[in-house]
Amino acid sequence: MGDEVRRRRSARDWAVDSLVFVIGLFGSLWLYDDGSRDAVSPTFLAFDFCAGMALCLTLWFRRRWPVQLALIAAALATFSDAASGPTLLLVMTVAVYKPLRTTLAVCAAHAVALGIYFAVRPKPDPLPALIVAAIAIYAAAVGWGLYLRSRRQLLQTLRDRADRAETVARLQAQQAQLRAREEIAREMHDVLGHRLSLLSVHAGALAYRPDATTAEVAGAAEIIRASAHQALQDLREVIGVLRAPVGELPQPTFADLPVLVEDSRKAGLPVELDFDAPGTLPDHVGRTAYRIVQEGLTNALKHAPGAPVRVKVTGAPGNGLEVEVSNPAPKSKAGEGQGLRGLSERAALVEGRLEHGRTPEGDFRLAAWLPWPA
Structure with a gap:
């Protein structure tokens, strides 16, 4: 006061x-x-x-x-x-x-x-009556003042609550923006990392194949051009989402997995796909499965170019979805990098599990179990 x-x-x-x-x-x-x-x-x-x-x-x-x-x-x-x-x-x-x-x-x-x-x-006048009247008048004045005070305090409390609610809403909006930016950064890592890995493989092939024919050089250059163009498009989409006041980053779907594997094959990575998952996955689970396979192929391109890769995707509603990417990778750095940590967070968000590391045979194995409601 x-x-x-x-x-x-x-x-x-x-x-x-x-x-x-x-x-x-x-x-x-x-x-x-x-x-x-x-x-x-x-x-x-x-x-x-x-x-x-x-x-x-x-x-x-x-x-x-x-x-x-x-x-x-x-x-x-x-x-x-x-x-x-x-x-x-x-x-x-x-x-x-x-x-x-x-x-x-x-x-x-x-x-x-x-x-x-x-x-x-x-x-x-009678003194008792005057005293009673004076006390009543004073009590009325004090009572009215106390009522005004309590009303002022109530209004101030309501204003403080409104201010706190506005502050909390603003902080929640800021936290939501930070989470959205973290998600966009993760998408940039997943999308652009895979594209740039394809570029690196083909560029390296051109550098170490001076005896390549004109047709082979032209084919590799076309793949590099297409991958660079697609990477640029992906980057434009991400920047467009960052600039737009409202919007979502375009997300891949579970149905895009064969296209992802085919792109890796075009990059010269021998990929064997074992796909047995009939039914319709929830969107968020399908995106997580796609990113796991994408990260596994990207790591294979980085650490073991040319080594055969086996991708296994099996599951059914009610039993869950199992995703496994394995390849001989003597030079792989299992457990390092932001990509694998990001995949662990993705799997946890959909209440799934993810593990990665070397097998007794010396292969690098990336495996996940994701829930698939019946």
């Missing part, structure tokens, strides 16, 4: 403070006793009136010093009728802006002031 009290007064604050000043001034004039019922001197009455008017002026500063002004009002309330109106407003202000303990302390000071008032300025 302190910041609210000290901030620059807004147009709404000016309007509220003006209304409070008018109410306090009206209350002072209405409750002012001109001496018709009390045998007091004109000087005392004039001092009473001036005290009430001065206290009305302090209402303009009630937000800045609520407790101090309420205690001054308690001192003036010990003798002044004209101070009654602004006194109630100042007590209510304490209840609005200060904790309950402070409000009760101010109320205790005013209770003492009220007792002094009845001792200094006795009234012809």
Whole structure:
């Protein structure tokens, strides 16, 4: 509440403070006793009136010093009728802006002031009725102030919750963007890595085959051109997704596996495909199987060019899908590289398993089991 009290007064604050000043001034004039019922001197009455008017002026500063002004009002309330109106407003202000303990302390000071008032300025009316009426009026003012305070706190709590919800939503959106970028980076590794491996194999064949015929050179150059063109297209698709406000990276499907194997064969990699998986796989499982085979062929091109590769894809709904890529690879670096780690994450995301490493025969084996609901 302190910041609210000290901030620059807004147009709404000016309007509220003006209304409070008018109410306090009206209350002072209405409750002012001109001496018709009390045998007091004109000087005392004039001092009473001036005290009430001065206290009305302090209402303009009630937000800045609520407790101090309420205690001054308690001192003036010990003798002044004209101070009654602004006194109630100042007590209510304490209840609005200060904790309950402070409000009760101010109320205790005013209770003492009220007792002094009845001792200094006795009234012809029954004293118990006046005391009950004064207590009821003070209780109403304090109760209204406490209601306003609780309402302000509730609104502030709702605003804080809305701000926190907005912040959480913004952080979640940022995390979703980061996850999307990580997925795109993984797709770039999988797609472009395979394409560039094909380019490397054919370029290396041209470099180490100076005796190649014109037709063989032309064929290899055409494959290099086609692979480079496809790699460029894949890169354009990825960049297009990064630039677009909404969109998804084009994903391969399980049905594209034969095309992937055929591309590797054209690159000079002898691939034997054992495909026995009738039925329709879920899209996310099919993409994962495709990426596993793609990574296995890419590693074979890198570490064992020309060595035979066996790809086995078998499974059925309800039993799961088994994917295995194996090749003789004495120079392979099993367990290294981001690609295999990324495949392990992919398999885990679809609740599957992946393992890789050398077999007792010296082959490198990449195998995975992926769920296939019935």
